[in-house]
Amino acid sequence: MKPILPGTPWLIAHKSMLGVNKPNKITLNGKDYVIWQNVKGEVFALNNICPHMQAPLSNGWICEERNTIVCPFHALQFDGKGRYQDGKLNNQPLAESLGLQVIGDYIWTYGGFEPKQEIPELHQKIALEYEFLGIAGEKSIQGDFLSNLLINYDFNHQNGTHRDLFQIVANKVTASEKQGYTLKVQQESTRANNSFKEILGNPVLMTIPKILKTTVEYIFPSTIVLYGKAAFGNFVQVISLYPEAEEKTKVFEVVFTQFQYPFMKSLFKKSMLKAIDTVVEQDTTAIENLYPKQQPKIKLPNEDILHYAEQLYRNW
Ligand code: FES
Ligand SMILES: [Fe+2]
Known part of the structure; x- marks a missing residue:
C-alpha cells in the first residue's frame, strides 16, 4: 500500500497494553510487526515475518532468559535487534527491527520513515x-x-x-x-x-x-x-x-x-x-x-x- 502520512510519529501502544514477555502483533501502514516488553519494561519490535520460512513471529513466544522472540515454526530465536541467536557472537540482524521511541509508558514510531513532525510533548x-x-x-x-x-x-x-x-x-x-x-x-x-x-x-x-x-x-x-x-x-x-x-x-x-x-x-x-x-x-x-x-x-x-x-x- 501507499503509506499514509509518512513521517508522522504514531503512538502505537501504551506499555500497559503489551503485557510482559508476551508477543503482540501490530500493523502499521500495511506492515506487520511483533512487539514485546520484557520484565525491565524495555520494548522491542521486529518485522513479523520470520527470515527463515516466513512464519508470523507474533504467534511464537518469548524466551525470558535470552530476551528473544522464538519463532513458532522451527523455534529459531531472534533478539530485539533481529539478530539470529545461534550461540555465535557478533551476528548481523536478519529480521528487520522497527525503530521505537519509548517516552514514559508511550511507545512511538515513525514506521521507518524520515520524521516530519516531532513527537508531541x-x-x-x-x-x-x-x-x-x-x-x-x-x-x-x-x-x-x-x-x-x-x-x-x-x-x-x-x-x-x-x-x-x-x-x-x-x-x-x-x-x-x-x-x-x-x-x-x-x-x-x-x-x-x-x-x-x-x-x-x-x-x-x-x-x-x-x-x-x-x-x-x-x-x-x-x-x-x-x-x-x-x-x-x-x-x-x-x-x-x-x-x-x-x-x-x-x-x-x-x-x-x-x-x-x-x-x-x-x-x-x-x-x-x-x-x-x-x-x-x-x-x-x-x-x-x-x-x-x-x-x-x-x-x-x-x-x-x-x-x-x-x-x-x-x-x-
Ligand atoms: S520459519 Fe521461523 S524458524 Fe523457521
Ligand atoms: Fe464519536
Whole structure:
C-alpha cells in the first residue's frame, strides 16, 4: 500500500497494553510487526515475518532468559535487534527491527520513515499531571484513516452517533483556535434527561452535568485529547489513531483522571472505561456503514475544523 502520512510519529501502544514477555502483533501502514516488553519494561519490535520460512513471529513466544522472540515454526530465536541467536557472537540482524521511541509508558514510531513532525510533548505532560486509569476503546476499525480521523473533528455527530449513550441533544463550539498541526476547541454539550434505568445501566451518567463542558486538543494526525469535568473530578481521554492498512484504522484511548477522593477510582473505573468502549463502538458503526465519500451538499455550523483537518491530510 501507499503509506499514509509518512513521517508522522504514531503512538502505537501504551506499555500497559503489551503485557510482559508476551508477543503482540501490530500493523502499521500495511506492515506487520511483533512487539514485546520484557520484565525491565524495555520494548522491542521486529518485522513479523520470520527470515527463515516466513512464519508470523507474533504467534511464537518469548524466551525470558535470552530476551528473544522464538519463532513458532522451527523455534529459531531472534533478539530485539533481529539478530539470529545461534550461540555465535557478533551476528548481523536478519529480521528487520522497527525503530521505537519509548517516552514514559508511550511507545512511538515513525514506521521507518524520515520524521516530519516531532513527537508531541503533551502526552507525557498529561501522564505526569493526572493518574492513569486504563485503556479503553481499543479497536481495529474497518475504514480508511481519513474517515476515522474526521469523525473526531466532527462536532455535530454527538446528536446522532452517540445519542444512545449520553443523549446529547445540542452541541455548541464556544471557542476554537488553530495553529499548524495543533487545534484547540471548547465545546458545550447539553444532555437530555436520563431515565432511572439508563442511569442504573451507566452510573457515569449520574456524574455528568446537564451541560458538559469539554476542551479538545488536536495534534494532527495522531492524537485527539479530550478534557472533561464530571462530579467525581477531571478526566482526560488521549485518543490515538494510526493507519493499519488502506481500509483499516486502529484506535485506542489512554484514560487519565483526577478523582476528588481516592475511593472514587475503584467505584467509577469500570463504568468509565466501558462508556468509552461504547463511544468507540458507536463511532465504528457510523464509519463502517458509510457509503463512499462524495462532496457534501449540506454544510452545518462548526464544520470548519473538519475541513481544516481534511486539508492538512490532503496537503501532507
Ligand atoms: S520459519 Fe521461523 S524458524 Fe523457521
Ligand atoms: Fe464519536
